[in-house]
Amino acid sequence: MKTLHVQIGKRSYPIHIGSGLHGRLPDLLREIGWSRRRPLMLVTDDQVGALYGKDVKRDLTDHGFQVGYLTIPAGESSKRLSLLEEMAGDCIRAGLDRTGAILALGGGVVGDLAGFLAASYMRGIPFVQLPTTLLAHDSSVGGKVGVNHPLGKNMIGAFHQPSMVVFDVETLHTLPEREVASGYAEVVKHALIRDVGFVRWLERQVEDLKRLDPESVSEAIWKGCAVKAEVVSQDEKESGLRAILNYGHTIGHALEAAAGYGSLTHGEAVALGMVGEAMLAEESGLCPPVSERIARLLSAFGLPTRLTLELTDEELLERMRRDKKVRKGKLTFALPRGIGRVDMVDGLEESVIRRALNRLRGGEAG
Ligand SMILES: NC(=O)c1ccc[n+]([C@@H]2O[C@H](COP(=O)([O-])OP(=O)(O)OC[C@H]3O[C@@H](n4cnc5c(N)ncnc54)[C@H](O)[C@@H]3O)[C@@H](O)[C@H]2O)c1
Ligand SMILES: [Zn+2]
The missing domain is CATH 3.40.50.1970 (Rossmann fold)
Structure with a gap:
């Protein structure tokens, strides 16, 4: 134990x-x-x-x-x-x-x-x-x-x-296999926002984790909870730091809602959101190329990393604007600065968000 x-x-x-x-x-x-x-x-x-x-x-x-x-x-x-x-x-x-x-x-x-x-x-x-x-x-x-x-x-x-x-x-x-993969999306998120060592460990352990080896899965849950606990203990009521836990969730929630609840699991939507928001960080010049590595890890867990559902930019942007996290009318994102670090960024141009969504669909980089 x-x-x-x-x-x-x-x-x-x-x-x-x-x-x-x-x-x-x-x-x-x-x-x-x-x-x-x-x-x-x-x-x-x-x-x-x-x-x-x-x-x-x-x-x-x-x-x-x-x-x-x-x-x-x-x-x-x-x-x-x-x-x-x-x-x-x-x-x-x-x-x-x-x-x-x-x-x-x-x-x-x-x-x-x-x-x-x-x-x-x-x-x-x-x-x-x-x-x-x-x-x-x-x-x-x-x-x-x-x-x-x-x-x-x-x-x-x-x-x-x-x-x-x-x-x-x-x-x-x-647990159904799809729910297992979905759960790993949040584990990967915790690693990506705070701990590059944890990311490397996940990259090495994917196979053991997928077959739910009790030692590895306990370790993954422990590490994931530890990241969240550290963030939450510094900001129990979500006034600042805690918002980084929303990495992948601004685009993720928009996808989940626009696709209709139930068609994507929460973890699948967040996986797509994490890749999309990494692309957004790259497009904004906020971080070196990381989206490919993130996509590779998520995909190894059986999660989707390319947006294939037919959803328009308008639909998605409209959902993002309605997100609870919108403050003073500005879209705020938790964006990676590299592997293991995420910062809050607001005031992004919609054109950059469109470019990131285009790449998430498999389109060219902007
Ligand atoms: N409070 C928070 O901080 C927080 C954070 C993340 C998510 N959530 C909430 O969590 C909910 C999603 O949680 P979830 O994905 O665990 O969904 P869930 O509780 O609906 O469980 C998914 C399905 O799996 C079944 N199930 C659960 N455990 C099982 C098991 N061991 N074996 C077989 N079947 C099992 C359930 O009956 C259910 O049908 C959402 O409502 C979300 O808002 C809350
Ligand atoms: Zn979540």
């Missing part, structure tokens, strides 16, 4: 990563001081629940914990306020009071939704995350929880740090 300590003052917490950790959950909960008297509500989705929910619950009840069980439908559409209200109702009926806590077993959807339930239920109770997707290594650090609004993704939410994260990498073996 590897452990990373996320340092954010009184709200610091450990992230444990390793194979077979679900079986150690009762002990790990005791380590953070949760006694068997604390009533627990295990929240999961129907797919993850069917695979792992019963075992986790049984282990805990065998060790004398009282655990309620709440299942939500799998998928992004569960991240909505009306479902949160139903879930709160289930908690109230189950007698969960202020001394209770939530266990969030699943991917980022369960983490965001159950985390927001924990943030708001009885004005806030603690929660522990049990991530089961690779992408959830991203959502397990930073404390962002929330739901979508019909007018925009993640529009309603809070900052609520988990008390602990327990990442059992054995669960990743049942």
Whole structure:
């Protein structure tokens, strides 16, 4: 088991990563001081629940914990306020009071939704995350929880740090291959924004990582969480530095939305976004040629690096202008300065963005 300590003052917490950790959950909960008297509500989705929910619950009840069980439908559409209200109702009926806590077993959807339930239920109770997707290594650090609004993704939410994260990498073996690749996109992102050594390590480990070798995958998750934790601990509420975590996401979110949610996975859209934004940095003269190396690494993980969907510049630019990250009407991008370093850049000309999009489609450099 590897452990990373996320340092954010009184709200610091450990992230444990390793194979077979679900079986150690009762002990790990005791380590953070949760006694068997604390009533627990295990929240999961129907797919993850069917695979792992019963075992986790049984282990805990065998060790004398009282655990309620709440299942939500799998998928992004569960991240909505009306479902949160139903879930709160289930908690109230189950007698969960202020001394209770939530266990969030699943991917980022369960983490965001159950985390927001924990943030708001009885004005806030603690929660522990049990991530089961690779992408959830991203959502397990930073404390962002929330739901979508019909007018925009993640529009309603809070900052609520988990008390602990327990990442059992054995669960990743049942993830569809496309979801695994998608998760690696965010791992690669964490390497690219902060740590050239981590990038080289990923380049060497791709094959082991793709077959989910427990040692390598635990190391990758540890390193990815470490980068995010370091950035977040310097800027918990996203006033400055934290924005570099949006690398690949300005173009990525535009692609994801314009293609229609579900046609590209989030990681696929971010992979394309990272290549596109690297091209944008090159076109703006902000960094030496890096986009080819970035594309090679992403492609080795099975991620797309050429835009083949028929989306116009206008559609994409319009989406980018509507992005939450637009400040004072200016498009702001997190752009690479080289491998391992990203800076915030604003006020870019639209013509440069068009040139980068053209290259992302496989067109000539400008
Ligand atoms: N809070 C944050 O900082 C943050 C960061 C990144 C992403 N997110 C959010 O995370 C969400 C995406 O997360 P995700 O990609 O984990 O999606 P997800 O939670 O929807 O999981 C993807 C699918 O895989 C299934 N699944 C999960 N684990 C499985 C396993 N081990 N075996 C088999 N199937 C499994 C799920 O049931 C689901 O159908 C988005 O809503 C995004 O906004 C949040
Ligand atoms: Zn992302």
